[in-house]
Amino acid sequence: MTTREDVLAARRRVGALVRRTPVLRVVLPTPGGDVPVALKLEHLQLGGSFKIRGSLNAMLNRDGAHRDSPVVIASGGNAGIAAATAAGMLGIACTVVVPASAPTVKVDRLRALGADVVLDGERYADAYVRASAIAARQGAQQLHAYDLPDVVAGAGTIGLELAEEVPDATTVLVAVGGGGLVAGIAAALAGEKSVVGVEPSGAPTLHAALAAGAPVDVAVDSIAADALGATRLGDIAMDVARRTGIGSVLVEDEAIALARSLLWRDFRLAVEHAAAAPIAALLSGAYAPAEGERIAAVICGANTDPTTLPTD
Template sequence: MTIETSDVRAASSLLAGRVRRTPVMRADENLWFKLEQVQHAGSFKTRGMFNQILAAPSLPEAGIVAASGGNAGLAAAYAARELGVPAEVFVPETAPAVKVAKLGKLGARVVQVGNEYAEAYAAALVAAQSSGALFCHAYDDPFMVAGNGTLGLELLDQLPSGFDTVLVAVGGGGLIAGVIAALPGVRVVAVEPINASALHSALAAGQPVDVPVSGVAADSLGARRVGRIAYDMAVAFQTPSVLVEDQAIVDARRHLWDDYRLAVEHGTAAAYAALTSGAYVPAPGERVVVLLCGANTNPADLA
């Protein structure tokens, strides 16, 4: 299944007034950061979650149910609060305390199940079937993907002189699929932790496959299997994928704070780690955008 640019444009119209138009920061002569970490609820997923909910034919009295490593749940809780419907969010027991606490502040009922996203996802499906609530997928839903892609349309407006490449951190793939759809004429590069390489492994295997998940970015990039939409989009557009080590992610996160005073979560820093570690080396004059997609982190270790 693939998503068209027209789907992203439709999502942009539906989301008008619901999400922030996040800024772009020039970091170097040919390097920009898209600051999506300042989006409502702290990540890009607010775009997709709003679009997924608003596109539903109707909302049941039971509200919505979502499963998440943290960010999709926060987006679901925020969107539900803004729309005045109940939200139940299933997260792993390993979800960062900062994300769990924020879910409660946004008014969601939080259920912690298992050690990985996959276990929380299975429990959320059962709960939605039982209550009749709308199940909102964290990444593998066409409306989620199209909503996420709206940040790509913003980039076209914000950098009218053009850009060649966008580096995107990948977990389940809902973000990169949307960016590919929004920017069909731009090179989009997938960046994944070596210990959570769902898309990279799927491309090597010729189909989505289960992978082991661990490491510093597992709370946000910890999908055991990449979404079918992201896989199909990556194949259709011959999307390259690079891997980065955990230490490179930690170092990149520190660099973003030390050099630019940007506080992001480890999963977000993975995209920048592709540059700082040399996993992705731009050609001379190549204009690169690093997508900084989330900031739901405890900044205490950056002080």
């Protein structure tokens, strides 16, 4: 459903409209000793997360029926911010439907970007139903936060950059919510590097899908639920996982909080909880690199309340 060729096409389409985010090489303390890690700083991307890559790709590749139409998306925050940012760049009207549980900092950002914000339901699935109704009424292009081919392919451009910037990496750790980011990166790398999804134990969409052999509904209860709060893995992510052998690691909320604190304290990286999940896997030992394994990790977003960062 999404291949390396799709990702290459997305990079040609999006081009210089997005930032080529930097890589920071650090050393992290793990139960097995210090581990060098290359951090892909995608939290410095336009809109504060990786998601603008997919939104722009989808809007630039829209079909004739939606050439002049507005866009609508259901989002817990980051995908909506990305869609609103991309729509503003292209002069397209944008409506974002968010669950009532969405963080105030993200809702305020959406409104500041000029999006029409609609609050509906408690979970992403509720917001998606409302977004679908709005899109049908307006004749709008409906984007999906993680399960749309153009969105996944756009996210995959990060994988192409990693292959060029960190050619020595053998494994890439990626946070997982609905699976669009991990699927895009795995499709882009096409077996060149191992890709491992990291998700909270309280939101195990990928882990549960791999165990069941297909996407299944999961309960969500995690400090990272505002970004990793999907209740079901996307079909595209499942397809790519089967084809490329994406791995799965679960981390506890406590480990995510500690990793987020370390990223701020030691490297002055102000990120949201979701972005700290791959680092939590290393710090806690949930993912233990083998001898000679070289790790890269995607720091996926920074749409967070700065007052919640540690003060030391």
